[in-house]
Amino acid sequence: MIDKVLSTMVEVIVPLSIPVISGALLGRYKNLDTKPLLTLYLYFLSPAIILDTLATAEISFDDVYKTLAFSLLNLLVLWALAKLIGRVLKLAPAEAAGLTLVSTFTNSVNYGLPLVLLAFGQLGLDKASVYVIAQMVIVNTVGVYFAARSQFSAGSAVRSVFSLPAIYAAILALLLRALGLHMPQEVASGVSMVAGAYSPVVLAILGVQMVRVQTAQAARNVQLAFWTGMSVRLVLAPLTAALLLFLLNISGTLFAVLLILASMPVAVNSVVLAERFGSSPALVSRCILWTTLASFLMLPLLISIVGSV
Structure with missing residues (x-):
């Protein structure tokens, strides 16, 4: 088992860490501005990889x-x-609101997709x-509700979804x-080329965001919530996901992919919601950093386990 974990x-x-570390270094020493990259990711790379994957994905109803x-x-x-x-x-x-964000939303897009592609190949990416x-729809509707609650507007949430x-x-x-129908070959090739740039760019963005997470001077009342959030995301979330997958009779590659995606570290955009709506951004940002670091050890172990089931 140890050999398999190390191999994974x-x-x-290791391949994933190269763009992450590069982004972290650029963010730390070159003060890389991620706003243009986030615009590129949101309005160019993300639609391309979704279109390229869904148009050819081997998925059934x-x-x-x-x-x-x-x-x-x-x-x-x-959530419960x-x-x-x-x-x-x-x-x-x-x-409490920060704990809900930490517990429910994972970094399944800009960390999960490249990980699934490397671990399970194109078939895994199709399933993901x-x-x-x-998750995109849920974060921009339910995520806003979890963070804002009394400030939640159903109309604005719907508009935010359809702005993606x-x-x-x-x-x-x-x-x-x-x-x-199929896209013309020339168009499909162009979309695939753009989709190929998705992984390195979004992982570099993740690296920049990690070095800019503020973790110092956390209040004492945040400490308990922090350790609770870490426990939920790293222990309870994978166990919950595995139980639900068994109950839904999901198996094979789909089981492995969904379990890994549900066990990812805290979503980076959770801290954006936390800062906007006052849902303990100190708690959320600390959990983002430490669950991401812990995932470099935990996810290879989890991938090795599901690969042998």
Whole structure:
């Protein structure tokens, strides 16, 4: 088992770490501005990889149904766990909201997709595509609610979802599949070329964001919530995901991919919501950094386990 974990770490984590470390160094020593890169990622690279993947993905209706069912059930169970733990520990409203963000939203897009592609190949990326689209919708609707609650506006949440180009790319890809059509070869080649730039760019952005996470001077009332959030994301979340996948009778590559994506570290955009709506950004940012660092050890172990099941 140790040999397999080390092999997975070398084959998967080491390649991923190169753009992450490069981004971290550029952010630390060259003060790299990520705003243009985030615009590039959101409006160019993300739609391209979604369109390229969904248009040719080897996924069945059964895969789509099971993925969506798992996404919603996993969200509800983790939300309930976070709410229960927050009440038992008598966390303040801000820390309770921050714990909910930490527990429910993972870095499945800009870390999860490259990881799945390296670990499980194109088939794994195909299986991951529906989950990623579901997460984009959930973060921009339910995520806003979790962070804002009383400030939540259903209309603004819907508008935020339909401001994402990736949603339209997904709709286009699904329409093409439903009608049995294909993009012209020249267009498809161009889209594939753009999609190929997705992984290194978004991983470099992740590296920059990691070195800019503020973790110092956390208040004492944040410490308990921090360790609770770490425990939920690193221990309870994978166990919950595995149980739900068994209950939904999901197996094979889809099981492995969904388990890995559900066990990813805290989503980086969670701290954006936390800062905007006062949901303990100190707690969320610390959990982002440390769950990401812990994932470099935990994910190879998890990939090795699901690979042998």
